[in-house]
Amino acid sequence: MRKVSKLRGACASLLIGLIFMIIVKILMESCSQQQEFAAYLNSSYPNLVKFYFLEQNKGLKNNTNFGRNLVSVIRRKMMPAKFLQEESCEIETALYYLRNHKNITIENYEDPFANFTPIGGDDWTFSSTVDCLRNSSTSILEKSNTERKRPYIGCSENDVYMNLIHLSSGSPDQVFQFPSNCLKRVVAKYCKDNLTVPNIVHYIWFGSLSFEFMHFVSFLSAYKYQNPCMILFFHDMLPSGIWWNLLRQTVPNIVLVRVITPTHISGRRIKFIQHKADIFRLQILKEYGGIYLDTDQYILRSLDEFRNNECTMGMAHDGTVGSALIIAARNSRFIQKWIESYRSYDPKSWGGNSVTMATKLTETFPALVRLHRHHCMFFPHGLVLYNQNYKWSHSYAIHIFKNGHINMLKSIDFDTVRKLNNTIGAFFRYILHGNKELCRK
Template sequence: MGIGTNISKKPKIVFPTCIRLVRIFCFIIPSLVMFLVIPYAYVHMDSFSIYRKVQAKENNETQLFKITSARMQNTLRTSKLKDSRRVAKQNNETQILKNTLARIQNILRASKQARGRSREESCDIEIALLRNRTVKELGTSPVGLSVNYTAIGGTDWNFNTSIRCSNITSSNFPQRKKNRHQNLPKCDAEYVKLENLERMNDSFPLFGSRDNCIRKKINTFCKTDLVVPNIVHFIWFGNLKFDFIYFVAMYSTFKHQNPCVIFVYYDTLPSGEYWTLLLDVVPNIILVSVTSPSEISGRKIIYVQHKSDILRLLILKEYGGIYLDTDQLLLRSVDRFRNKDCTMGWAPDISIGSALILAKKQSSFIRRWIESYASYNPKLWGENSVLMAAKLAIQYPTLINVEKHYCLFYPDPVYYYNHNYKWSHSYSLHIFKQGKMEQMKAMNFTSIRKLNSTLGAVFRYILFGNKELCL
């Protein structure tokens, strides 16, 4: 070692090339991790977060589905429970009906044994059953629904009493006049007046449907404080013989209702002995010529009864008033129902009878009934008439007054011909002619004198003023 040499200076270390490379890599690799791996991790962490959220949503939806399914199962169980309760209620109501019918049969059986013949006790039985009282308990007390408590026909309903009757025939009918007088409207452009015309033959001024003179006649001479005008409508379709029963029916309306006017709408003018008699004794008949409808809602009409069904509704919508079938017997005035927008009565088969309808002009119920004919099926007999009326009455109870005692208007037809029906509280009876036309055609002023049945008693009451058999 030479003089002056600094012995404290460290010798310079020279790293081999491999070590340098290691140092480079040690710096680059963390940098790559920082710039590549960490962002990649963040991306995957975000994806994982999204996945977790999706999985949570699916779990929520699954849980919601389970809850919904549970609710549906509970609803189904509740529905089944309600159905079972409804079936039980129906069975209970059926049993009540069976019990009621059994009580009626027992009463009728006891009545038959007591009197030696079968007869119907009419409203007495029905009201007693509704009030869960016996007929004896009922007595004469004012119970029931809308039954008219002013009895008609007297107090003796044994139907075995005979009295001396007037010898009334078509030739000497009390109201018949030698010279026929008719009160007919005569109209000009502004006014209408009634002319009492004497007619010696069958010629009449004929009006068309929706004639302005008809409307003027109603508005001028048939004004009323009641909702329903006191005008009566009959429809006569077809070339039928105007038999005795039709005379009695139309005359009963004239006698007991005393209408302002009676309109008879026809496509073929009636004729015969009893039609002539009707014109002679009823001075306020106005004949209205109409063309019977051939189709409804584009569908061809099969039954003539369907033509009458739709026409009666159109007439009541146009004018209002009281519609009656030509075989509907009116036993007393129906004025008590003329303060209702529309009134009909239940029939024995639990449909609503359309043989007697009271309605105001433009009645809402009548309009809805007409609208129902959009679904008219010509092959179905009563779908759009009596059955539709019942459906609409249930659907729109505020638009119609339905008299729930069918004894007011429609007793069961089985009691017409071979039994006696106590009609002391009835307003009207509908003659069921099915299968009885020959028997109907044979009736006249003579045959009804000793006819011991419901029809015989009713005909005598209308024509002779009493229901008892004639000596």
């Protein structure tokens, strides 16, 4: 019996070994095909092979699938000793397609950036400097005390109008209350074009926060690169300070909308002020439609190509749907589903009804939202923004994930941004000066 048992064991081991060799052969062939394709992409996207191997291994660390783990072992032996970090959103996008379309080849690969115009120039070494417009605190204070422009809106029973008027520094702004039927009519008349989503930008400002330079740059980016008909500023109290004053002097189409902040959702008291903004951004988009932006979200190129969809959102680096940038038509069905989900609002859950719920809804109702899965909307990872220079030549927008970096961000102004050698410094300079390069003294 022992001999029979040993014989069976030997046969089983031999069979397992044979199966193992067959699997290795198949996977090696698959790996070879993938390497060939990666090499092809590498001609367009530098360092792609390194990124491909690195990202595959990171994604397979907890994967129990035998075959995939075997591939990761094979690849690990082929990888160079050191890797660059996340380099560019078009590289990460190519990797996304590689990971999710295992049968992809040179013949059937469709480059999502084939007709794309990169921004920021060709040199991303940051080894050269350029002349930048110099601003100082003194000149900013002087400018903030001069005459400024502001929209003046009027509504009658039969018509609405909007004119740009000049105001002296001490003149009060026109302020609307939310919801405003007059504003809804103005949006319909002045902000609608042949696209589904009106070209209007929304910001929310709740609480007595300090309006910093980073906020000024966000508003400027929306004004400069999206060119909206209006920027609606929803607030419970107005900010103050030199950067707020400079913004009102620099961006002429800001319209103030006063808000009574919600205290309860579905009969439950709101615990976090962020939850107030979470639900209110949805109410704004349902009422007017448009482009919602967090105050730490930055626009780097026009979002008009997404305005022909009823609702568009992007994936964040953690795999959830990001809510810092939402593009939606008025009465969007996806936004309505999201609002309805707040019937189960949990005040203790930080993101349960915001990004977590949005992610679930995109899976349940995929036809109601265009989910922008490539990496040029909410990427890169937050650490890449502060520790290195990320190549954002193909990015639409960048979210800077300010939590944990507030003190560093508060130190940035027109002087310090000139020599700030990281991702934030580069795209701040691009927004401010039209050039990402480090500034000469």
